Amino acid sequence: MPRTAFLVDVDNTLLDNDGAKNEMDRRVASLLGEQGRAEFWETYETVRSELSVVDIPLTLGRFVAKHPGLGPELADLFMRFPFREFVYPSSLEVLQRLSGFGVVAIVSDGDAIYQSVKIYRSGLGQAVDGLVIVVPHKEESLRQIAAASAAERFVVVDDKPAVIERISARSPIPVASIFVRQGKYAATVAPGEWSGASMTVSSISDLLDFDLESIASMARQPVRDSTTA
């Protein structure tokens, strides 16, 4: 049987990031007031559009530079946030089940500092025995991820349709995908089975029951044109 690596996303796949972000927003407002809150998220969006990825430490640095009187509370609010409370109830059990079948890597887009802290503070990093990969855009690091996991095929587990599409188009090895309908990005595609993925599930807990071999056997080599090889 070919060696399978599950590339499991974090935000809105293993952890309710929409819920966590709402709670962060509430805490930011209570710390900075309405005006500070608006300015903070504006800085966050500016950084995101400049780097094309969320970068919390850079956002904090810029905001604090403009508000030098601020104490450590804002940084602590993000870096010491109780992420564990936002892990979906069956996530750890699902990771354990997947690891009985193949290599399980947590692969997340984001900045290496904040996103790694989130993944370990939530307990998710420990659940995959430290195989945690944080990169700005996962579809750009697939060769490295395949080599690092010694994988012959991938099964991508993700809530973002666009990410599944890009990985499915660019993978250097055969890839199957599981679209997890959780959170705001998943809600952008019409209800029901989504044709962009090998399989659609309504919740991560559905992976407690599925036949993993039949999912992995759906892995296909992307069809490339010569300009993207």
Ligand SMILES: [Mg+2]
């Ligand atoms: Mg996600």
